[in-house]
Amino acid sequence: MELTVTRVTPKAASNTEKPENGIKGLKHWRHDLVAGMIVSLVSVPLSLGIAIASGAPPICGLISAIIAGLVFPLLGGAYCTISGPAAGLAPAIMACIMVLGKGNMEQGYTLVLGVITMAGCLQLLLSHLKAARFSAMFPVIAVEAMLASIGLMIIAKQIPALVGHKGHEHEFFGLMAEAPSNLMQSNATVLFIGVVCLLILFTFPKLLAKTKLRMIPPQLIAVTVGAVLGQVMNIDPKFLINIPADPLKHGIVMPNFVGLFSDPSMWWTIAGCVLTLTLIDGFESLATIMAVDRIDPFHRKSNPDRTLFAMGMSNICSSLAGGLTIIPGGIKSTTNILSGGKTLWANFYNAAFLICYLLIAREYINMIPLAALAAVLIHIGYKLCEPKKWFYAASVGKEQLFLFASTIAVTLYTDLLWGLIYGMAAKLILAWVYSLSSTLERHHGHSPVTARTLWVEFVKLFRNPVAMHDTQDGEHKIRFNGPVVCFNALHVQKELDKIPAGCRKVTLIFAPSVGLVDHTSASNILAFQAECHRLGKLEVEISGLELLRMHSKDASCMRHAHCNGWQHRRHA
Structure with missing residues (x-):
């Protein structure tokens, strides 16, 4: 549920104790x-x-x-x-x-x-x-x-x-x-x-x-x-x-x-x-x-x-x-x-x-x-x-507007449970197609589409996309090498939870093999970066995400691999 209210900060809230529940409250x-x-x-x-x-x-x-x-x-x-x-x-x-x-x-x-x-x-x-x-x-x-x-x-x-x-x-x-x-x-x-x-x-x-x-x-x-x-x-x-x-x-x-x-x-x-x-x-x-x-x-x-x-x-x-x-x-x-x-x-x-x-x-x-x-x-x-919900879905990408509108239509024709099931299934198929197309694009279309290829791309949507995480000199690096989508969001969250307490900087590196970052994951990553910036204790740098093909001008839109962009980076 969306709350359209401006944050209300009491005077000196940051300098006072945080109210607790229970007897203390x-x-x-x-x-x-x-x-x-x-x-x-x-x-x-x-x-x-x-x-x-x-x-x-x-x-x-x-x-x-x-x-x-x-x-x-x-x-x-x-x-x-x-x-x-x-x-x-x-x-x-x-x-x-x-x-x-x-x-x-x-x-x-x-x-x-x-x-x-x-x-x-x-x-x-x-x-x-x-x-x-x-x-x-x-x-x-x-x-x-x-x-x-x-x-x-x-x-x-x-x-x-x-x-x-x-x-x-x-x-x-x-x-x-x-x-x-x-x-x-x-x-x-x-x-x-x-x-x-x-x-x-x-x-x-x-x-x-x-x-x-x-x-x-x-x-x-x-x-x-x-x-x-x-x-x-x-x-x-x-x-x-x-x-x-x-x-x-x-x-x-x-x-x-x-x-x-x-x-x-x-x-x-x-x-x-x-x-x-x-x-x-x-x-x-x-x-x-x-x-x-x-x-x-x-x-x-x-x-x-x-x-x-x-x-x-x-x-x-x-x-x-x-x-x-x-x-x-x-x-x-x-x-x-x-x-x-x-x-x-x-x-x-x-x-x-x-x-x-x-x-x-x-x-x-x-x-x-x-x-x-x-x-x-x-x-x-x-x-x-309200209309701004529809406008926002359209601003994030045409595929998001399709998911939004079609899920609403199915829900109204059937019921809420079937509508949610449809929304999940449609999103899974969409992510599967984009992940597969990104893999084929990286191989210049020479890789044949077999049953094994389809299965591998499907399973990748649920696997941990993090290939490496390392801490040196107060900087923690996390390298992604697989699709980063809502279906493997739990793996990503666990990796973020492993960031050592004494770190001053976190670098999220998106490798060429990432292929796909969906709207939900992009929103979560940007929210994590914004929250760290608000707290002022951790600097978060994102590398490689800008070279993925954006589906709209919205920062949280779906992105998938753009072969030319990665080639340009390697040659540079």
């Missing part, structure tokens, strides 16, 4: 308490909207946010991320409810709670196996395409709520085809409130950027204005949030494990749902903590495997209490940092405030129009798939 309670209160004001509309978008009762979203705030701070893994239900998982959960409940949403939700429990258990296993590191093997552009697909799904699914007319379709293309009809039959009051909320969400961040009001979350402004308009315009109660006076009157909704396993013909479907939720939850969690780390004013680094463990435990606890899946949230985490939050205790205070709202402010929450929540979710969806 309680000394920052004043900062975290204020941040937790502000975050809770954002959590209310987001949690309610995400629950509705997931096909669950609104109260389930708040339960998830409360459970996350109570569990996540005790387990650690990150420093200033705020966890809770995520919009990115809403389409997947809705799809799982539909398929498992066979059209019965209430029955499907109890079954999905069991799926979430199993996904949480799988996350615990993956964290024990240190599996978070394998996320480096997934192509950046495929993950971005998955997030863009989620954004498009969110927008399509919220159009009926925005216009006040519910259609009959549930799939993306059906919803888009039905949109004009829904618009023609829209409720004027609901549509007006939805449009006003959208205008607030898209314009207020820029209008208030240089004023003291910039600290007020636009989501809070939107739902507040929406609630006021709803009361003034006497909106029909069926278009409002409905949290019962005693939400736990009939007890907590528990996972239906008996129903989940009673039909053997559904076991493969259940396995697919578990895998889908686990992968999306894991990817979005890791992507979010990495993005939040980049804007953390104290430059702390999250522990991916510990975060995966915390998410697994949070998901188990949430599902057993009738809540949704839990992941770190980009919007809430950004709000936390901008509000001065320093540790995970801000997450705890966020949960405490949410409990208070449920106890004393239920009537005010029930004044929020569904159209206002739909506007909040549409704004989130737009941020995931």
Whole structure:
């Protein structure tokens, strides 16, 4: 998930100790308490909207946010991320409810709670196996395409709520085809409130950027204005949030494990749902903590495997209490940092405030129009798939735009799991073709293409591309002699981790036999160089990369061997 926020550095942050989690973090309670209160004001509309978008009762979203705030701070893994239900998982959960409940949403939700429990258990296993590191093997552009697909799904699914007319379709293309009809039959009051909320969400961040009001979350402004308009315009109660006076009157909704396993013909479907939720939850969690780390004013680094463990435990606890899946949230985490939050205790205070709202402010929450929540979710969806994502993919290279667009198309036609599988497979084939063509070019096309040649080039994509690493006089040299792609990123990371502590300089040498450096690896290498430069402790020099043929003017684009360039270098 992308966070479009400028780094906020507190005064003398570099000269002060870095805030820690746990008992030591309680000394920052004043900062975290204020941040937790502000975050809770954002959590209310987001949690309610995400629950509705997931096909669950609104109260389930708040339960998830409360459970996350109570569990996540005790387990650690990150420093200033705020966890809770995520919009990115809403389409997947809705799809799982539909398929498992066979059209019965209430029955499907109890079954999905069991799926979430199993996904949480799988996350615990993956964290024990240190599996978070394998996320480096997934192509950046495929993950971005998955997030863009989620954004498009969110927008399509919220159009009926925005216009006040519910259609009959549930799939993306059906919803888009039905949109004009829904618009023609829209409720004027609901549509007006939805449009006003959208205008607030898209314009207020820029209008208030240089004023003291910039600290007020636009989501809070939107739902507040929406609630006021709803009361003034006497909106029909069926278009409002409905949290019962005693939400736990009939007890907590528990996972239906008996129903989940009673039909053997559904076991493969259940396995697919578990895998889908686990992968999306894991990817979005890791992507979010990495993005939040980049804007953390104290430059702390999250522990991916510990975060995966915390998410697994949070998901188990949430599902057993009738809540949704839990992941770190980009919007809430950004709000936390901008509000001065320093540790995970801000997450705890966020949960405490949410409990208070449920106890004393239920009537005010029930004044929020569904159209206002739909506007909040549409704004989130737009941020995931906005035009600049497409322009960036095109600027990195035509092949990246093809991967991006085709992965989105496959995802929308099938589902998120198949879309991710396609993105991985397409990237693998693309890397294989370019690696093979680079090898043939180095041999001037004299080397015949045999089955063995194809197999050798395929295997090279997964092997360690580092041929040599040596340290002399404070300089550490790493020489690459094979393709440097996302599929062997773990090997590259291990080599970088071996750099001795006392080194002053690192030289990365790309030999003629490298053949290919893909977009993901180029991005990682340039990010490593930039991070070392920021810390000021290590100089990183890159040699040979400039002689690879660039696919665009972007520094992180894919590059493959250009025979003439290497010959020129040898003759020089």
